[in-house]
Structures are given as structure tokens and as C-alpha cells.
Amino acid sequence: MKNHKSQKWHIDDPMTVIHTYASTSERTDGLNWIKELTDEWKNPFLVVDSEVGRLWSHQLQYLFAASSGLYLMDATEELKNTFTLDQIWGSMAGAGVRRDTPCIVIGGGLTCDIGAMAASTYLRGLKLMLVPTTLLSMVDACLGGKTGVNLSGVKNQVGTFHPAEVIVISPGYLDTLPGREFRNGMAEALKTALIGDPEIKTIIQEVSEAEHSSDKILDMIERCLKVKSDIVSEDLLENGSRMFLNLGHTVGHVLESASEFRLSHGEAVGLGMIAEAAIAVRFGGNSDLPDEIKRMLEFCGLPTEIEGIPSSEVLTRLLQHDKKTRRSGRIWALPFDWGDCRLTQMTTDQEEEILPQVLTSLRA
Numbered sequence: 001m002k003n004h005k006s007q008k009w010h011i012d013d014p015m016t017v018i019h020t021y022a023s024t025s026e027r028t029d030g031l032n033w034i035k036e037l038t039d040e041w042k043n044p045f046l047v048v049d050s051e052v053g054r055l056w057s058h059q060l061q062y063l064f065a066a067s068s069g070l071y072l073m074d075a076t077e078e079l080k081n082t083f084t085l086d087q088i089w090g091s092m093a094g095a096g097v098r099r100d101t102p103c104i105v106i107g108g109g110l111t112c113d114i115g116a117m118a119a120s121t122y123l124r125g126l127k128l129m130l131v132p133t134t135l136l137s138m139v140d141a142c143l144g145g146k147t148g149v150n151l152s153g154v155k156n157q158v159g160t161f162h163p164a165e166v167i168v169i170s171p172g173y174l175d176t177l178p179g180r181e182f183r184n185g186m187a188e189a190l191k192t193a194l195i196g197d198p199e200i201k202t203i204i205q206e207v208s209e210a211e212h213s214s215d216k217i218l219d220m221i222e223r224c225l226k227v228k229s230d231i232v233s234e235d236l237l238e239n240g241s242r243m244f245l246n247l248g249h250t251v252g253h254v255l256e257s258a259s260e261f262r263l264s265h266g267e268a269v270g271l272g273m274i275a276e277a278a279i280a281v282r283f284g285g286n287s288d289l290p291d292e293i294k295r296m297l298e299f300c301g302l303p304t305e306i307e308g309i310p311s312s313e314v315l316t317r318l319l320q321h322d323k324k325t326r327r328s329g330r331i332w333a334l335p336f337d338w339g340d341c342r343l344t345q346m347t348t349d350q351e352e353e354i355l356p357q358v359l360t361s362l363r364a
């Protein structure tokens, strides 16, 4: 096997073991974890992204044959809902899943979210393994235990906390990932550099979309997961410091919704990071940071400008869905510098004054 390296990486919280598999240019390498499954993961119930199931059918066939049941999930936000959840539960029941049947979810963040929610609720909880297959799910979504589905068009309105016992990171899956999806993941990695590890910014400059199976990318993924694990181990239920992980997302979600999802999640979060760094400048943050973020986004092939800016009314309406809204105001995770994120409460008056100015500066 070419350049194959497997290692186990233990983190303190939340009892998750991460297995990583490096440098795979041969597509078979990406599936070595299957051969290493221990008895406790035998005959699992599988929830698999249907696109991954199709593209990787040859490598997954052994696992499919050895499973107790399989649900193939079309990864679209429209299907990330309680109806699909109900179908997965039905499929689990049809397959005779018991309390001791393990569940393995293979796919991007969307499939991980809904598959993990099915695992967390069926028979009040099955042991869970996540195998993320997009860059975004490798650097972020797989860790931290958040599961969820959308309700009436509002993203992740219903969910649970159910950390995976095992996460398998195999960057080989990125061989088949479309470029736009890859760039979504790079935006989240850049976010992590702002939250807690400036070194990630340097590594990002050494990672290229064309050569994404290098050791560099694994280094980047591991560093991102380390930052996230440190945060969630302190605050699994998001009562405080876990809000750091929302950096770029308050403005990002608004822009994503206002564009009617023409902007991808990563593109919107990238723009959100520029805007939120500009807000931070008002509170004493590094005044060079918005331009530095812009340059990094350009390097990653992500947009730094938008055509249409949402009106104040649209802005107010969309911000109401933000989960960090409290009675006394909204809490913002603002980037003051690389590796320096601060939770800052803004009043409605402050938001109404600052936000339109900041968003105008993003206009193409």
C-alpha cells in the first residue's frame, strides 16, 4: 500500500477516538479502516451518503455485505428533515437493529448530522462511528456531538448531542469531492485558524485543491479537530465558549439565506469572516485583519465580494433565527486577530448602526 499510515489519536473529550489515514493516492487506501473493524463494530447498521455509496461502491461492498442494514441518504438540505429521520428509524426497525447494534455513518456533514441523530434516538441511543467524506465534515462537523435536522426551512432546528465513539478520517475520500465542496471546507479551516490556531493559516497556504491527499491536509485536519476538541471538551452543550465555533456564521447564515442558497455555506462563512473582522475593529480588533482574511479567501478560491446586500428589514428578520440571540442582545464570536476570537454582546442599536456599513463594504 502506497504511503499508507494509520494512527489513533485520542482526545480528552467527548470519549471520541479519532483514527486518521494519511497520504492516499490510491483509492483503495481510503477504506483500510474497514479491515480494522473490531468485533464491537461488526454487523453495523449503515447510513451512507448515496453519492459516496455510488462513487466508492467497489471499496464499500465488503462493508455493505457485512452490515445488518443500509440506508442510502441523498445529501440535500430539503431531505435533512424529520420525514427522512422517520424513514431511517423504519429501516432500522426493518433490519432488526437492537440496542447493541452499532451504527456507522459515512458521508458529509449533512449525512453525519441526520445519521447521528437517528443513532442517538433509536432505542434511546446506539453506539456511533462517523466516517466524514467531505473536507468540511473532516475539519469540523464530525466532532463535537451535534446532530440535527431542519424544521420548516430553519437549519438544524431539532437535534441532540450524541458524540461519536469513533471517527475515521481518511482524506482519500477527497479524491472524488467537487472543488466547490472542497473550498467550503477550506473556509471552515480558515475559521479555525482565527479561533484558536494561527499555524493553520500557514498550512492552508501549503495545501492545494489539486493535491489534496498530501500529509499537509491531514496536518490541517488534525489541527482543526484539536482546536474544536479543546473547545467542546470545555463546553459540550454550548453554554459559553462553544459559541467561538460560530465565528463568521452569524453574518454568513444571513448572507447564505438572503442569496437563497446561491452562495454555498463556505462562501457565505468566508464573507461573514471578513464582515465580522470589520465589526471587531470597532471594538479594538486588528485593523489589518479584514484585508488579511480577504487575501486568504482569494488564495483558497473563495469569493470576497457579493452582488446584492440584504436590506435592513431582511437582515433583522434573518438574524432572529440566530441561536446566539439572548433576551439582552446577541452574542457575536468576533475575530480580533489570528487565534484571538472574543465573545462580544451587541445591542440591537449597535447592530443597526454597524452591520449595514460593514456589509456595504462587501459589495462588488
Ligand SMILES: NC(=O)c1ccc[n+]([C@@H]2O[C@H](COP(=O)([O-])OP(=O)(O)OC[C@H]3O[C@@H](n4cnc5c(N)ncnc54)[C@H](O)[C@@H]3O)[C@@H](O)[C@H]2O)c1
Residues within 6 Å of the ligand: 049, 050, 051, 052, 055, 075, 076, 080, 107, 108, 109, 110, 111, 113, 133, 134, 135, 136, 137, 140, 141, 142, 143, 144, 145, 146, 147, 155, 156, 173, 174, 175, 176, 177, 178, 181, 184
Ligand atoms: N454537526 C456539526 O457540528 C456541523 C458542523 C458544520 C456543518 N454541519 C452540517 O453539515 C452539512 C454540510 O456538510 P458538508 O459541507 O460536508 O456537505 P454535504 O454533506 O451536504 O455534502 C455535499 C455534497 O458532497 C457530496 N459528497 C460527500 N462526500 C463526497 C465525496 N467524498 N465525493 C464526492 N461527493 C461527495 C454529497 O453527496 C453532497 O452532494 C450542513 O447540513 C451543516 O448543517 C454540521
